[in-house]
Amino acid sequence: MPISERVKKLKSSATIAISTKSKEMQAEGIDVINFSIGEPDFQTPQNIKSAAKKAIDENYTHYTATAGMLELRNAICGKFKKDNNLDYCPENIMVSSGAKNCIMNILLAICNYKDEVLLPIPFWVSYYSQIIMTDAIPKFIEPEGDDFKISTKNIEKNISSKVKAIIINSPNNPTGIVYTRMELEEIAKLAIKHDLTVISDEIYEKLIYDKTEHISIASLPKMKARTVVINGVSKAYAMTGWRLGYAAGPEKIIKSALKIQGHSTSCANSITQRAVISALLEKDDSVEKMRQEFEKRRNFLIEKLNSIPNIKCAIPKGAFYAMPNVSYYLEQNKKGVKTSANLCDFLLENYHIALVPGSAFGIEGFVRFSYANSMENIKKGVKRFEKGLKNLLD
Ligand SMILES: Cc1ncc(COP(=O)(O)O)c(C=O)c1O
Numbered sequence: 001m002p003i004s005e006r007v008k009k010l011k012s013s014a015t016i017a018i019s020t021k022s023k024e025m026q027a028e029g030i031d032v033i034n035f036s037i038g039e040p041d042f043q044t045p046q047n048i049k050s051a052a053k054k055a056i057d058e059n060y061t062h063y064t065a066t067a068g069m070l071e072l073r074n075a076i077c078g079k080f081k082k083d084n085n086l087d088y089c090p091e092n093i094m095v096s097s098g099a100k101n102c103i104m105n106i107l108l109a110i111c112n113y114k115d116e117v118l119l120p121i122p123f124w125v126s127y128y129s130q131i132i133m134t135d136a137i138p139k140f141i142e143p144e145g146d147d148f149k150i151s152t153k154n155i156e157k158n159i160s161s162k163v164k165a166i167i168i169n170s171p172n173n174p175t176g177i178v179y180t181r182m183e184l185e186e187i188a189k190l191a192i193k194h195d196l197t198v199i200s201d202e203i204y205e206k207l208i209y210d211k212t213e214h215i216s217i218a219s220l221p222k223m224k225a226r227t228v229v230i231n232g233v234s235k236a237y238a239m240t241g242w243r244l245g246y247a248a249g250p251e252k253i254i255k256s257a258l259k260i261q262g263h264s265t266s267c268a269n270s271i272t273q274r275a276v277i278s279a280l281l282e283k284d285d286s287v288e289k290m291r292q293e294f295e296k297r298r299n300f301l302i303e304k305l306n307s308i309p310n311i312k313c314a315i316p317k318g319a320f321y322a323m324p325n326v327s328y329y330l331e332q333n334k335k336g337v338k339t340s341a342n343l344c345d346f347l348l349e350n351y352h353i354a355l356v357p358g359s360a361f362g363i364e365g366f367v368r369f370s371y372a373n374s375m376e377n378i379k380k381g382v383k384r385f386e387k388g389l390k391n392l393l394d
Pocket of ligand 1: 245
């Protein structure tokens with residue numbers, strides 16, 4: 001059976017491998033604490049579920065417009081105006097089966113064979129694979145300093161005539177960092193100077209802490225015309241399984257991406273689309289309650305991690321991830337645990353905690369914790385983490 005060269009270049013997902021292994025261990029009766037989860041451990045708010053049930057009863061069960069129902073796209077435009085002070089019209093919006101699907105459609109719409117896409121390290125795993133799937137080339141940008149942010153110097157070093165776009169993800173998976181207005185202004189200047197399209201993934205916008213301000217790079221002067229904003233409901237409304245994301249950008253790019261969508265998925269799920277209209281238009285405090293709970297967990301986890309000898313963890317300002325630096329333990333142990341992947345295996349097998357190695361996100365010397373887990377499990381799990389690290393050096 002022939003397999004394409006494109007697919008041969010793809011790596012299978014490290015997060016799925018870890019999650020599968022920890023589920024197998026749980027099935028054997030082992031109490032594994034799973035810190036590798038990439039979705040909120042909350043339920044979809046009731047008003048959204050009711051809207052979906054109503055949608056079925058009212059027979060919203062057919063194909064919709066490829067770009068999504070007009071009423072939904074209007075609601076999305078309203079969200080952009082309210083949250084980001086961005087003026088879009090429905091022609092600027094594409095509703096897809098998840099933010100992941102939006103990014104794929106946009107990359108396919110803008111990239112040619114061997115074009116380059118700037119990808120800051122550490123990166124969410126699917127960006128890398130999706131760039132490969134479009135036959136473009138990911139061009140990595142090294143982070144600078146302890147907070148993982150990219151500098152304009154490192155961006156500029158990688159710019160050539162082949163570079164088409166840059167991906168910005170703030171709040172970030174896997175680090176939780178959030179770019180400030182000033183930092184985004186610097187990136188914007190470069191995007192304008194080098195005529196780059198910016199793909200700005202803002203899916204964790206609603207999960208943001210310490211009263212940090214979320215800025216959409218599209219809202220900066222002259223940026224709306226060259227930015228595609230990616231957002232969705234998976235993280236904000238605990239709707240990962242409903243599969244709906246949306247992109248907002250220049251009509252020419254959205255129209256082109258819709259050609260791809262029209263011939264691949266046709267449109268996002270019609271029932272979900274109706275439910276998301278309710279999510280965006282109706283007031284409900286469950287999103288804020290979820291955010292507050294994440295903030296409590298983050299505060300606890302970061303304090304505990306930073307109290308472990310020789311562990312340093314940058315304070316995440318958003319999302320539900322933390323990336324402590326574990327390089328001291330990798331360098332000092334005599335048990336052959338040399339990489340972040342070795343460490344994750346060691347901790348899963350011996351201390352029954354599932355973490356994702358930094359190498360999955362393009363960076364060594366770090367592991368990713370997801371705090372989409374109960375406070376009780378976080379307390380137990382972080383103790384196991386500390387014990388495991390101590391044991392490595394014994
Ligand atoms: C940074 C980032 N973007 C996009 C997605 C995908 O979101 P969706 O469920 O809407 O496809 C994820 C999911 O983990 C993510 O972490």
